[in-house]
Amino acid sequence: MITRSFIVPLVAAIVLAAGGAAFSIAGQTEKRVADVHNELATLQYAAAANDAEEIEGGLGSAARVPQVGDRAVVDLRETRATASYWRGGYSTMSPQ
Secondary structure: OHHHHHHHHHHHHHHHHHHHHHHHHHHHHHHHHHHHHHHOOOHHHHHHHEEEEEHHOOOOOHHHOOHHHHHHHHHHHHHHHHHHHOOOOOHHHOOO
């Protein structure tokens, strides 16, 4: 017979594992975005634009993490636009 003393720690472990997985995904995404910013800062515009596009397309489950996914998408699009501008891609810019 399964007792209550077994179920409570099991549920707590599952909740903590899910939270840990979410933070791990968020951390990996933030690191990849930081790497793109590093490329932009070191004047590697083509690499920054390509990596930003690749990361945005591959966000997958990270896009569903609150406070990370939406912010990462906006940040990556701005980084791509900045890299495109500095590479001379003025025609791709639209006034806002």
